[in-house]
Amino acid sequence: MTDQEIEKQIREYFEENYELLRLEGGHALTEAGKQDAFYQVLYYWKKLKDIANKVTETEVKLSLPNQETTKGRKFSIEGVVDIVREENETWMYDIKTHDPDYVNTHKELYEKQLNIYAHIWHKLRGNPLDYTAIIATTLPAGLRNAIQTNNERQKEFELNKWKPVIEIPFVEKHIENTINDFKKVVDNIEDKKFAPPPLKVLQEKMEGSNTRFATRVCRNCDSRFSCTSYQEYVQSLGSKSFAAFKKYFNDFGEDTDQEQWIEANLENAPPPETVEPIT
Numbered sequence: 001m002t003d004q005e006i007e008k009q010i011r012e013y014f015e016e017n018y019e020l021l022r023l024e025g026g027h028a029l030t031e032a033g034k035q036d037a038f039y040q041v042l043y044y045w046k047k048l049k050d051i052a053n054k055v056t057e058t059e060v061k062l063s064l065p066n067q068e069t070t071k072g073r074k075f076s077i078e079g080v081v082d083i084v085r086e087e088n089e090t091w092m093y094d095i096k097t098h099d100p101d102y103v104n105t106h107k108e109l110y111e112k113q114l115n116i117y118a119h120i121w122h123k124l125r126g127n128p129l130d131y132t133a134i135i136a137t138t139l140p141a142g143l144r145n146a147i148q149t150n151n152e153r154q155k156e157f158e159l160n161k162w163k164p165v166i167e168i169p170f171v172e173k174h175i176e177n178t179i180n181d182f183k184k185v186v187d188n189i190e191d192k193k194f195a196p197p198p199l200k201v202l203q204e205k206m207e208g209s210n211t212r213f214a215t216r217v218c219r220n221c222d223s224r225f226s227c228t229s230y231q232e233y234v235q236s237l238g239s240k241s242f243a244a245f246k247k248y249f250n251d252f253g254e255d256t257d258q259e260q261w262i263e264a265n266l267e268n269a270p271p272p273e274t275v276e277p278i279t
């Protein structure tokens with residue numbers, strides 16, 4: 001197949017998948033949001049076609065069953081990875097829709113999860129493994145900008161600059177600590193302990209970025225309306241706190257975003273005659 005034929009096929013698969021997810025989840029994307037999602041898939045292919053062509057096993061399900069927390073609760077750890085086997089080496093890839101800068105500055109977070117998968121694949125199942133890596137699929141701002149302005153030279157430049165494959169070292173001595181972290185999380189969930197991080201964390205700039213935790217994470221969090229730390233954060237913004245409080249708590253995106261979202265969902269809503277009346 002030529003690259004053009006493959007890109008046409010990617011568009012068809014994307015549309016089919018989108019339709020399936022829309023029917024399953026009952027949510028539609030705006031045209032702009034859908035186009036962004038498609039570009040992420042398309043440019044993933046353009047950038048990583050060499051790896052994509054070499055994938056020997058895709059969506060490999062890995063499971064570490066029969067784990068037990070300190071409080072005696074049973075649980076399993078599960079994940080999905082891609083495997084590339086070449087003549088002399090085997091790579092394990094975990095695909096994340098995260099931005100590469102964030103992954104690079106928080107490697108330890110990704111290392112934990114990926115090391116568990118490597119442990120299952122290599123140590124427990126006895127498969128060969130030489131390298132593990134994250135593929136961070138979020139398009140860099142420069143590339144997004146070049147796509148939007150349809151600047152071919154800039155697109156090529158940004159595509160070459162983009163480094164979405166981030167190697168993560170396999171550190172086996174951390175496996176036990178990671179499993180213990182999972183145990184604590186399971187116990188906290190089952191004990192209904194969902195305390196948010198303290199105000200100090202929300203105020204701090206996230207490592208590797210110039211953005212505060214509250215801006216980067218909390219503004220996208222549906223729990224912010226009932227989160228005590230977020231309330232404290234908004235109040236800490238100073239004398240204009242009430243206006244700021246309202247601004248942040250009512251931040252549902254730009255007006256145009258909201259309109260497009262509503263329109264997209266109305267367009268995709270089932271016809272009125274198929275909806276059961278509420279009695």
Ligand code: SF4
Pocket residue numbers: 196197202214217218221222223224227228229230
């Ligand atoms: S708003 Fe959400 S992300 Fe932010 S601290 Fe609260 S629960 Fe955590």
